Amino acid sequence: GAVVSQHPSRVICKSGTSVKIECRSLDFQATTMFWYRQFPKKSLMLMATSNEGSKATYEQGVEKDKFLINHASLTLSTLTVTSAHPEDSSFYICSAFRADTQYFGPGTRLTVL
């Protein structure tokens, strides 16, 4: 099946710093990618839709100035958590469609100290 990768797989940062997470579609092009967040023992929550060459669209309640999304090419979307705080600690997962199926990356574990 299609492969979506994420980098890094885990990151620990200090409060107040910014962290960038990359999402790549490895064997296909994706004009649209999605970013999810998952807290422990909870389901995935959709944060935003990343659109190649245009602005991302954010779900209600997600701060667009805090979670910056850039989709500069057909195979790469990035999520930057700006001025991270401990409450931003979570599991971040991206996904992309190929044909009629959505494929997910392995996730990035963010811990903010």
Place this chain on the structure above:
Amino acid sequence: DAKTTQPPSMDCAEGRAANLPCNHSTISGNEYVYWYRQIHSQGPQYIIHGLKNNETNEMASLIITEDRKSSTLILPHATLRDTAVYYCIVFYGGATNKLIFGTGTLLAVQP
């Protein structure tokens, strides 16, 4: 998107078939039924999807009732590695449409 209802947890003996139910009574005519699973601390893995016919692939079988108001995912010979949260999602499809996750079923395969 239509909502789905799944039992929060199920147990299954290793080597036996695991049958995971899903109710989607408000599904509309052009919505597909998708199944994903998530093993602890990993991204969700696509399993199978269907519209109204039963489907089978190397991982599982999907049985959709004739009225499409419910479906069952069948893992024919469950192994310990099948222990995961299984999500049933109804979805219009299309690359720009959002996949919304419910709470899923935690399947625990017992040795």
